[in-house]
Amino acid sequence: MNLSKPVGVYRPASVVFPYLGAVASTESSPITDVTVERIHDSFLVTWQGAPDASVFLSDNPDDAGVNVRAPDAPGIVAMSLPDPTQRYYVHLFADGGPFVVAGERRVALEGPHNVRDLGGYATPDGPTQWGRVFRADDPSLLTSADVAYLERLGITHSFDFRGDGEVDEAPSTLSTEGSIAYERLAIGTSGPNNQSVIEMLKAGELRQFTFDDMADGYGRMLHNHGDKFASVIRQVADPASGATIFNCTGGRDRTGLTAALLLLMVGVDERDVLDDYVLSSEYLPAEGVEERFQKLAALGIERDDLRGMFELRRETLDTTLGKLRKRHGSIEGYLRGKLGLDDDVFAGVRARLIEPR
Secondary structure, eight states, X not given: OOXXXXXXXXXXXXXXXXXXXXXXXXXXXXXXXXXXXXXXXXXXXXXXXXXXOXXXXXXXXXXXXXXXXXXXXXXXXXXXXXXXXXXXXXXXEOTTSOOEEEEXXXXXXXXXXXXXXXXXXXXXXXXXXXXXXXXXXXXXXXXXXXXXXXXXTTEEEEEEOOOHHHHHHSOOGGGTSSSSEEEEOOOOOBOTTSOXXXXXXXXXXXOOOOHHHHHHHHHXXXXXXXXXXXXXXXXXXXXXXXEEEEEOSSSSSHHHHHHHHHHHHTTOOHHHHHHHHXXXXXXXXXXXXXXXXXXXXXXXXXXXXXXXXXXXXXHHHHHHHHHHHHHHSSXXXXXIIISOOXXXXXXXXXXXXXXXX
């Protein structure tokens, strides 16, 4: 099954495809390239292969349920959502093949903007499972309704990578509401001498922050805070645990590194890992980035001098991973040597994240 693209990427749209005629009766072929788009209170589902596949809609990524539709036309169907406030998954089935599960990449909440499911990425052993691991941005934006929503997704553990100042200014809603276990794993955003980058900019000690500077910062995080990344990975590997969510402030840097390590552990192609990293640019509101820049612009710093801080580029994470390999021999060498993860943890992560064939 070729799932080289992340399936179920959320792309808002404003039109529904019309009925295109009867479904052709052709010999079934493997289902590939599934996309799920939310259009108002409906899903538009498209796919390649098996044009007459049965399409199930369920609120459970592991159970197709009984809400089934035939395609409206070969490889396409529009499905009304019974409750637009719930999260749904699509299960496609064609005779002779396995179920193929897809969903929206983004988890739509009232508060945070960059909460995403790490399911549906291709590996040599099948796609990563939906509903197991979630990455997120600022948890102080979670409303009470959002907390209840996350609980319904089966999330039992939350990890917050933000530093003391970030948490003091904007405490996580999960620290005071709901049943999800909340744990702080502070990872600071420090410069070359373990000084705060923001404080260095304010003090005039730093006047520029390039993409290479960001890659170097990522490298320091991976080197200085390996125990924090290991804690999340061990939680994901725990067979007794429910789903896991981890966050920082923007859900892009510290969170992005953690997502990359987990995806690489189970064999997701590095091109897809880089795609997942830069996807934050689609979901984080531009006004939030602009507000952060304006605070620094008041210090007389030009926008172009801070592009490495405010823009996400594939090359930044690619450079980080290249340096990690150079230092540890491989990503697995880093995970085993620096983080101390053993065969049991690797097996646990695979069991949690990889769909059985």
